[in-house]
Amino acid sequence: MAGVRLKNVSKIYPGGVRAVHDFNIDIEDKEFIILVGPSGCGKTTTLRMIAGLEEISEGELYIGDKLCNDVAPKDRDIAMVFQNYALYPHMTVFDNMAFGLKLRKTPKDEIKRRVHEAARILSIEHLLDRKPKALSGGQRQRVALGRAIVREPKVFLMDEPLSNLDAKLRVQMRTEISKLHLKLNTTFIYVTHDQTEALTMGTRIVVMKDGLIQQIDTPQKLYDEPSNLFVAGFIGSPQMxxxxxxxxxxxxxxxxxxxxxxxxxxxxxxxxxxxxxxxxxxxxxxxxxxxxxxxxAASLGAHxxxxxxxxxxxxxxxxxxxxxxxxxxxxxxxxxxxxxxxxxxxxxxxxxxxxxxxxxxxxxxxxxxx
Ligand code: ATP
Structure with a gap:
């Protein structure tokens, strides 16, 4: 189990684009944090820096108590779920889920136990012998989640994992991911540009714009007490x-x-x-x-x-x-x-x-x- 701390973190891409500027947050162990904001605000870059897929230009990243700026992605005890699922088409669901564990030379019995346990949690046990092309979008999404779960990471990172699903399935998977968070009892960091998704899932939400944090708060506080015009207009539908x-x-x-x-x-x-x-x-x-x-106006009284x-x-x-x-x-x-x-x-x-x-x-x- 681990919290994640970013201290004065910035990302400057080659060519000088400052994608993330002085990002500070203390994510507690087991929190469900959502990074939300319009396209290009730096959400994915932030997530990729936590994952170790992008170098940190300035500042410090701690996972648990460990300074992780220079720790390789595979040694960070995190698992990332991507937007496009990134499943191997020629492998069965079982092998897709087992792949990372095999690479780590996990004993066979242990792999079997973990894959079946994750499949049970996600209700996909009956799909373990299928190939990805024989799955629906929602089922593929579950397999992608399963592949992260089997690694038993301290922190789950998810980058717009529901954006390829149709509207109805997206709503359904939202609830499933919230339930999954409760079941796994670990830290989730989740990126979305959809404010409804953010409001319904996160315990705390980070609203970003142009690489800068605008506000970090619970969904209710963001809605009731937006700190500026941008947050006020971004959170809530129809908008303020x-x-x-x-x-x-x-x-x-x-x-x-x-x-x-x-x-x-x-x-x-x-x-x-x-x-x-x-x-x-x-x-x-x-x-x-x-x-x-x-x-x-009858119910409003003096207001x-x-x-x-x-x-x-x-x-x-x-x-x-x-x-x-x-x-x-x-x-x-x-x-x-x-x-x-x-x-x-x-x-x-x-x-x-x-x-x-x-x-x-x-x-x-x-x-x-x-
Ligand atoms: P989206 O919701 O569209 O994925 P985002 O909020 O995740 O957007 P990022 O992908 O983090 O935003 O991008 C932040 C900024 O950094 C953008 O201006 C983008 O053009 C820029 N950027 C991203 N990757 C690179 C790169 N490899 N090189 C240079 N600039 C980049």
């Missing part, structure tokens, strides 16, 4: 709505957001932070999640904004919820409302923001203020 507003203080001391012709009063706890930090009179960006825009006029452009009825695509103050917003909503396209309606859950960001630094 954003608008520009000016922070105003009225004669009676109340702090509001001036938003077009509206003045949206802020709850005292948010108001006092903005005032203390000198934002009165300044322009800010506010963010409101689709589920925090309400058709019916209800004044009603806002909205022109409905499109409605999407998803069974468990309805999405309204509307225009407020000449800008597009998405609201997630009750499936019972009777609103139709072209309706003119009034919507209410939950001001208790509104996010406010500095316009220049893009950092969350409150």
């Amino acid at each position: 709505n954003f608008g520009n507003a000016i922070v105003e203080k009225s004669d009676d001391g109340k702090i509001s957001l001036r938003f077009g012709g509206y003045s949206l009063e802020l709850p005292p706890e948010k108001a006092s932070v903005l005032e203390k930090q000198g934002y009165v009179g300044k322009e800010v960006v506010f963010g409101v999640r689709p589920e925090d825009i309400h058709e019916n 209800a904004s004044i009603p806002l006029n909205a022109d409905v452009e499109v409605t999407e009825r998803l069974g468990s919820e309805t999405l309204l695509y509307v225009v407020i103050n000449d800008a597009n917003y998405t609201a997630r409302v009750s499936p019972k909503s009777t609103v139709q396209a072209n309706d003119k309606i009034q919507l209410t923001f939950d001001m208790g859950r509104i996010h406010i960001f500095d316009k220049e630094t893009e950092k969350a203020i409150v």
Whole structure:
């Protein structure tokens, strides 16, 4: 069992591309960590440095207590599962899973025991005699996982392992990998560009952009307290709505957001932070999640904004919820409302923001203020 620690790790590729910049994290033993971010943000490079497949340009990598910068991949006690499975087509499932152990000269009985045990965990015992071409995509994925499991590594590294599967199978395998993590009780480090995958699987998530860590947090905290505009927009689907507003203080001391012709009063706890930090009179960006825009304000109590006029452009009825695509103050917003909503396209309606859950960001630094 082992934790993984990266200390001031950077990767500069030949030619000067700085793919990862000053990466710091302390991954605890048995954690399920997800690296997530848009294409090119440095996720795969980070994983490959942990695996030893890519040299570390600066900084230190520890697996357990051991400094591993110069340790060969095979001596790192890790196993990596790739996006394309990388199975040998001419070998049976058993031999594919046994291959790494044979290379290490593991005794035959031990190989048999480990392969059967991994196959049992993954429910693929009945497939051991088949060749990869006689397997479905999901089954191949399981074999790739099996090949990692038999090595009994301290750390599992997975690079977009579900991206070749269809949407339904992907959802199913997500649960399976979460269960596998519980069963194996080891450290998982998993790369994906899919924020839903990240939110549903990780115990902690690292959001990356342009080689830099944006935020490391639990799924709930990332969702509720994004540290900047990028994380706020990246995590959550449909994504958070954003608008520009000016922070105003009225004669009676109340702090509001001036938003077009509206003045949206802020709850005292948010108001006092903005005032203390000198934002009165300044322009800010506010963010409101689709589920925090309400058709019916009754449940919001004191946190209800004044009603806002909205022109409905499109409605999407998803069974468990309805999405309204509307225009407020000449800008597009998405609201997630009750499936019972009777609103139709072209309706003119009034919507209410939950001001208790509104996010406010500095316009220049893009950092969350409150
Ligand atoms: P994706 O989701 O598309 O796989 P990623 O987040 O995993 O992206 P990386 O593959 O780590 O991103 O790439 C990070 C940056 O490093 C990119 O700008 C990429 O072009 C660059 N890069 C990756 N490999 C090399 C290489 N061998 N030589 C030079 N630049 C590279």
